[in-house]
Amino acid sequence: MSGTTACFVIVSRNDIPIYEAELGSSAVRKEEAAHQHQFILHAALDIVQDVAWTTSAMFLKSVDRFNDLVVSVYVTAVIIHTRLMLLHDSRNEDGIKSFFQEVHELYIKILLNPLYLPGSRVTSSHFDTKVRALARKFL
Amino acid sequence: MEPDVSMETGSMIRVAVLPVGGPVPPDQLRDYVSMLVRHQQVALSSISSFYMEHQKSPFTNQPWETGSLRFKFMVGGSPPSPWEDFQSNRKILAVVGICHCPSSPDLGLVSEQFTAACKGYASALVERCFAFCPSDSQLEDKFNKDRRIILFPPSDRKTQEFHMLTMVQDLAASLLMEFEKWVLSAESAGTILKTPLDSQASLSSEEFIKAKKKRLGRAQKTIGDYCLLAGSPLDANAHYTTAIELARLTGDVFWHAGALEGSVFALLVDRIDVRDPALEEEVKYRYFTVIQLYRRSFLPDNSRRISTVSFELEATLRLARFLCRHELAKEVVDLLMGAADGGKSLIDASDRLILYVEVARLFGTLGYHRKAAFFSRQVAQLYLQQDSAYAAISAMKVLSLTSKAYHIQSKRGDSNSGASPNEAKSTHAEGGKVHLQSIVSLFESQWSTLQMVVLREILMSSVRAGDPLAAWSAAARLLRFYYPLITPPGQSGLASSLANSAERLPQGTRCADPALPFVRLHSFPSHHPSQTDIVKRTPGKEDWWLGSAPSGPFIYTPFSKSPSTGGAAKHHNHHPPELTWVVGEPVHVLVELANPCGFDLTVDSIYLSAHSGNFDAFPVSLRLPPTSAKVVPLSGIPTGVGPVSIPGCVVHCFGVVTEHLFKDVDNLLQGAAQGLVISDPFRCCGLGKVKLAAPPAITAAPPLPLLVAHVVGGDGAAILYEGEVRDISLRLTNAGTVPVEQAHLSFSGKNQDAVVNAPYEALRSALPLLPGAEVSLQVTVKAWQLSPADRRSKQGASPLLVIYYAGPVAAAPGRRLAVPLQVSVSRGLRFVKARLLSMEIPARVSETLPAAAPPAGEEDGRRGGRLVKINPYRGSWGLRLLELELSNPTDEGFEVNVVVLPEGGAAAATDCSTTRIDRDYSARVLIPLEHFKLPVIDGSFLGKTERSAKAEVDACIDSLISKIKVRWRSGRSSRGELSIKEAAQAALQSSVMDVLLPDPLTFGFRLRRTGGAAIAASEMVPLEILVRNNTKELIKMDLTISCRDVAGNNCVDGDNATVLWAGVLSAIGLEVPPLEETAHGFSLYFMVPGEYTLLGAAVIEEATDMLRTRARTESPEEPIFCRGSPFHLHVTAAV
Structure with missing residues (x-):
């Protein structure tokens, strides 16, 4: 699994990134590259926006790509309409799907916190740790 | 790669537009070019008059009625492309020179320059030079005989435009004739058509037949291109079909693709905007083949490494542009993503630039602004890799286009995006509370990381491009919105780039x-x-x-x-x-x-x-x-x-x-x-x-008067002892520009009744108070009693002087001036208790009875002294003493002066002498109550019900106490009055009757002789007892006179009697008529000199109820005993 790239972002219904994480196993990477990853994910929102309405599936695999990087998205229920977006170069589809499902569960736990305003940033370090652990497990 | 490719580019004739001669002013050039450029499509029907058929036209199916020629004007020209043979529309087929006559007087020179310029365009079939604004001499110039330079005589715009139209039609007709010539020659002679793909070697090494067929196919394809340019799609299609067949046979994949592409162009001439699903399907089908063919034509072993990827990408972009509608978004996105992927294999950076520009444009058309922004940023990065100011300007422009998608746009000119926060804000301003969601929406799409990166790039590119204002703006946005994400050195860097940019900007x-x-x-x-x-x-x-x-x-x-509390918030x-x-x-x-x-x-x-x-x-x-x-x-x-x-x-x-x-x-x-x-x-x-x-x-x-209050003696609080009376002076100044016409003074706040005297008149008489005028007011304040709550907090206890005032304009509002009368009350003299003392100081027996009121002279004598002096001849006759106990807990000494106001006014106040009370000491002040007794004991007073009697008593006490003023002074200026009302009331409540009412009988003794009051021992002293009836009824009594010595022993009766007497001393039956006196005479003989006391006493017989009430008897049988004041007798030794 060495050298994989993965950038994970949770986007709220207002298109604000509420959680960002570089999950690639190549630990030290240039800041520039990280920016590029976010740029790709941001651009993919346009396509996700259209594709999400054409399918009932929550997991949209490889909706967008740029160069070798592929964007997969997990769209949550419509009211919250949060999108879990992963930029990756691995083709481990099942792993990505499981990763999304697990993170979605974690995110629901965050949502259930009465002090959390839906749509604001997720700042829980516990969440972060868990997400990174899931990334190691599945990606 | 070429920019702006579409299905129509195949049918466009490229015309280079070049400025020639002297320098053309930019505005003029723009003007001339705009006149020319508007003729992008020239209908075939309109050029028929310029067209001359020299030989039979090869374009047999030319649609003269409906068809048209299309031009693509390349201002400034363009370098020749190596792929000209493959796609004839890449050739520059005509050259148009533009000359501004005033700056180039010699037309001959212009002509030479133009010819030289045209040499660069070998493929050009027609050349024209348009000269604008010629002078008269130039119009007559004989060198221009060959008409190579077409002069546009100065005239109005419309005429010039018409002239231009004619010239363009002539150009089109000439081109059409040239196309015919070219096609005829190509058909007959055949031409060698090559692309950079074909190496010399490969062509010669192939079989002859195949090479010939290949050449034939390529010629057919090229003829098809010309047919298309000549506006004859049917002819073009026929030639393309042949070309496709031949290319397929010969395996000339690249040209096969080209011909197939051309056939699509021919199919779509004039039908680009027709939304026909069948047509679309056909175009898609053919184009996918085209793309496939281009891909196949790429030879990996190509020694010259010439790639056909750009053709594949161009074809992809063409198809994407053709399909670019929101319904087909998915297909277009797939095509564009494929094209973007293809960008990797492009060697030339400028090709990639064009590719990304086109991809961004198409995404933008599709409504995918974020995608468009993403590719625009890629374009900007490619520009930034080039090291020139122009590339930096381009990068800056492209980035500023992306700023909207990234929500970092400059406020300048974006009224639309500015509107939504404004609206949200206005509801906020009204609402006070915004719905959470609407706050969230204000920050929609805030990808701070991306925003920072883009702003940094804008900053960098504008610095490189030399646009200080754009750089300033970008740095400002970056610093303002993302300072928490920037390290302090980064922040300082931004600050210095702000300063650097500002240096290059004009002041202000x-x-x-x-x-x-x-x-x-x-x-x-x-x-x-x-x-x-x-x-x-x-x-x-x-x-x-x-x-x-x-x-x-x-x-x-x-x-x-507001009254509607239910919807109060709303x-x-x-x-x-x-x-x-x-x-x-x-x-x-x-x-x-x-x-x-x-x-x-x-x-x-x-x-x-x-x-x-x-x-x-x-x-x-x-x-x-x-x-x-x-x-x-x-x-x-x-x-x-x-x-x-x-x-x-x-x-x-x-x-x-x-x-x-x-x-x-x-x-x-x-x-x-x-x-x-x-x-x-x-x-x-x-x-x-x-x-x-x-x-x-x-x-x-509008301007209002403005009163400014100034308390004389400073704004500090005046420290007053409780009950202290002080004048507070205020100066009111009108600091406004309008006179004060109306003013009303009132007091409010706590302790407002402490104001004893208010200057209502002084204020009224000062009106109107002109601007700058001043009026002095004096308010007298009497310090209030401190309540336990006041002692804890002294804040806000002062009364407020409130003045409402207004100017002459009735419509203008008025004003309110509130001046707190800063008074700080501290504890002063305390009143501890009051007691009524019945002290008996006997009067001396003299020739007269003691007077009820002392004579005036006697009073004067008393005033000077420090102590109350008792007239020995009067004693406590008719006198009661009210004792007030006062304590001084303050730090200063007090001098107390008790004043008793006589009935009927303050004029002749009885002034007791001053008592000084030092700090932390108590003192008692005695107040003689002598003037309060009623002269007559009256049944009306006593014969009342309990309740009304009590009220009467209270009223009496009130009036009594109100006559007593305990005035004090302390230090140099503090003076005031002690409020004794409550305490005194309590003290007097029980004994008020004694204070107020006279006894029913008054006993008095006097000497019955004249010639001095001195009484010597061993001499007969004639005396007389006077009994006065103070009631309105006759009183019968049994009177007894007793005489006591100093020790208090009865010295008339008993064993040790030292006084002899004449007359009756006991059991004297007397009847005293109402309000009258009765005298009873007797004589005493004192054997021993010394002090003696005479006392009259009586038992009233047949007492009335009134007397009983007065005497407070409990049973009707009880005898009423009446006793007078004692009288002194000083007996001197016998002479």
Whole structure:
């Protein structure tokens, strides 16, 4: 699994990134590259926006790509309409799907916190740790 | 790769447009070019008059009625492409020179230059040179005989345009004829058509037949291209079909693709906009083949490494552009993503640039703005890799196009995007509380990381491009919105790039994007709120100030609240608090400034920005240290009547003038409160949260008078002892520009009845008070008693002097001046208790009875002394003493003076002597109560019911006490009066009858002889007892006279009698008529000199009820005993 790239972002219904994480196993990477990853994910929102309405599936695999990087998205229920977006170069589809499902569960736990305003940033370090652990497990 | 490829490019004739001759002014050039460029399509029908058929046209199916020729004008020309043979539309087929005659007088020279310029375009079939604005001499120039230079004589625009149209039609006709010639020659002779793909070697090494067929196929394809350019799609299609067949046979994949592409062009001529699904399917089918063929034509072993990828990509882009509609978004996205992927294999950076530009454009057309922005940024990065100012300008422009998608656009000119926050804000201003979602929506699509990167790139590119304003704006946005994500050195770097940009800008440049500091509204204070209060006038009312807030010292009054409490919040929303400013009077607005960054911020000037135009603001300059915040008062003067709007501040900082709107910061803070924005700049600078108050609606009122109060002797509180009376002098000055016409003075607040004397008249007589005039008022205040609560807190206990005043204009509001009469009351002399003493000092027996009131002379004598002197001949006759115990807990000595006012006025007050009470000491003051006895004991007084008697008694006590004034003085100026009312009342309650009512009988003794009052022993002393009946009824009594010596022994009776007597001394039956006196004479003979006391006593017989009541007897059988005051007798030794 060495050298994989993965950038994970949770986007709220207002298109604000509420959680960002570089999950690639190549630990030290240039800041520039990280920016590029976010740029790709941001651009993919346009396509996700259209594709999400054409399918009932929550997991949209490889909706967008740029160069070798592929964007997969997990769209949550419509009211919250949060999108879990992963930029990756691995083709481990099942792993990505499981990763999304697990993170979605974690995110629901965050949502259930009465002090959390839906749509604001997720700042829980516990969440972060868990997400990174899931990334190691599945990606 | 070529930019702007579409299905139509195949049928466009390229015309190079070149300026020739002398320099053409840019405006003129633009004008001439625009005249030319509008003729992009020339109908075949319109050129028939210029067309001459020299031989039979090869374009057999030319649609003369419907067809047209299309031009693509390449201003400035373009270098020849190596792929010209493959796609004839890449050739420059005509050259048009543009000449501005005034700058190039020699037309011959122009002609030579033009010919030289045309040499560069070998493929050009037609050349024309248009010369504008020729002079008369040039029009007659004989060198221009060959008409190579077409002169456009100066005339009006319309004529020139018509002239131009004619010339373009002529050009089109010439081109058409040239195409015919070319096709005829190509058909007959055959031409060698090559592309960079074909190496010399490969062509010759192939079989002859195949090579010939290949050549034939390529020729057919090229003829098809020309047919297409000549506007004959049917002919083109026929040739393309042949070409496709031949290419397929010969395996000439590349040309096969080209021919197939051409057939699609031919199919789509004039039908681009037709939305025919069948046609679309056909185009898609053919194009996918085209793309496949182009891909196959790429030879990996190609020795020259010439790639056909660009053709594949162009074909992809063509198809994408053709399909580019939202319904087909998915297909277009797939095509574009494929094209973008293909970008990797492009070797030339400028090809990739074109590819990304086209991809971005197509995504933009599709409505995918984020995608478009993404590819635009890729374009910008490619530009930035080039090291030239022009590339940097391009990068900057492209990046600024992306700024909208990344929500970082400059405020300049984006009224649309500015509108939505404005609306949200306005609801906020009214609402006070915004729905959470709408706050969230303000921060939609805030990808701060991306925004920062893009802004940095804009900054970098504008610095490179030499656009200081754009650089300033980008740096300002970066610093303002992302300072928490930037390290302090980074912040300083941005600050210096702001300063550097500003150096290259002219002084006073304005920028729409504010930088630092953050400015927010703090409050609207007034200097002395109580002195400048503005009160609405109720027109036509004497008390115009009534019913208008503020009515008292309280901020909150339950009555001023809107009546509909149910919808209070909503109701309140539509009425932001109102604020009235007065024209010509300076006002202050407090704003908070925050510098959350790690460098020193110097604000060159900051002032309130007023959009209403009736406000002069005063600039202030200041310095904000790193991560600090300040509350700064900004001031200004309203200059005109009407509403004043203060939406923000104008700040001159980092060399550029910007406007900072309060609502922007409010939105930011809202976002910060919701965790949507990274940081609250004020909180991180240590300033607390300010409740977001709705900004008030400010109106400027016409000039009003302004009274300023000045308390003589300073504003400090006067320290008064309880009960102290003091005059407080006030000076009122009219500091306004309008006279005070009406003024009304009143007092309010706690202890307002402490004001003893108010200067109503003085104020009224001073009206009208002209501007600058002054009036002095004197208010007399008597310090109030401290209650236990007062002792704890002395705040707010002072009474308020309130003056409502107004100017001459009836419509203008009035004003309210509230001056607290600063009085601090401290504990003074305390009244401990009062007691009624019945002290008996016997009077001396003399020739007369003691007088009820002492003679005047006697009083005068008493006044000088320090002590109350008792007239020995009077004793305590008719006298009662009220003892007041006073204590002095203060630090100063008090002098107490008890004054008893006689009935009927203060003129002849009985003044007791002064008693001094030192600090921490108590003293008793005796008040003789001698004048209070009623002369007659009357049944009417006593024969009343318990209750009314009590009321009467109370009234009596009140009147009694009100006559007693305990006045004191202390120190040099403090003087006052002690309130003894309650205490004295308690003391007197039980014994009031004794104080007030006379006894029924009064006994008096007097000498019955004349010639001195001296009495010697051993001599017969004739005496007389006088019994006075104080009632209105006859009293019968049994009178007894007793005489006692110093020891109190009866010296008349008994064994040791030392006094002999003559006459009756006991059991004397007397009847005294009402209000009359009866005398009874007797004589005493004193054997021993010394002091003796005579005492009269009587037992009243047949007493009436009234007497019984007075005597307080319990049973009717009880005898009523009446006893008089004792009298002294001083018996001297016998001479």
